[in-house]
Amino acid sequence: MSSATPKIYTLKTLLESPLPVWTRLARDPLKRELKNQLKLINLKPTKRVHLKFDPFHPHVSSIREFLVAVSSPNIIKTNPKCIIKTEIVCQRQEPTITVSLENGKTIIFKTDLLSTLEITKNYNQLVNKLTATPTAATV
Template sequence: MSIYYSGTFTRSGGVVSAIGKQLKLLNLKAVSRIIVKFDPFKENTISARELLFHLSTPKISGTNPKCVLRTEILCGRQPSEISFLLNDPAQKQAQLKEIKLLPENLSTLELLQICNKHISTLAPQEEIATTKTKLEKKQVGTKKGSKKK
């Protein structure tokens, strides 16, 4: 009698590869300003600081060069907060002006997944430019000419 195999055949890449995958999907075209607030002396600010690092990399900031990334250092043991201020088309689509995240008990991976779920989906879709060959242009011209006859 054999035992049914119920696991995976390969091992996962781990947390680092999952963060890399989420960073590739991140798109900030719907955001006009990002404000990251944290108290550096509080215990649960590591994920907010790591998200700030990832958002400031050239590849991520290159998705929207007009997006302003602002950091506010708090004192008095206040909770961390990440605010995404949306631009006008995204505000109309989401019917929100601002999206706030409280990263107190979340990991960096979970924050990136939330950003992709709620912010990257608001980004406008890019139209793929297609080029026509000479043969396709001639075929389009003959089809129009044949309809006129």
């Protein structure tokens, strides 16, 4: 049996050679999924989004990333009348998102252990389910 010698790459050859296509497509599937979910966010049925968090809480990054995403111009264009309010508290409270819908219903997300992807997926599922217009029965 002959042992194959490992191929050694220098930094110069790695920087000069282009990346193969499969590495560019499969870089981070979670980021790709998050990007797709953020494209689906629709504020049209939403009257108000209230984000309350303590900046010193250990699990605050997901709500802050969601705040940045929701306040982007593309998402605000879906409903310019929607109020996005941020409340910063210093009481070590759990970060929460309260979504008030046009039909009077309220959704509360406790985002302590949720990732940004989970928050956006749950938002899209719940808002689409609650605001879905009942289809007329065909005769």
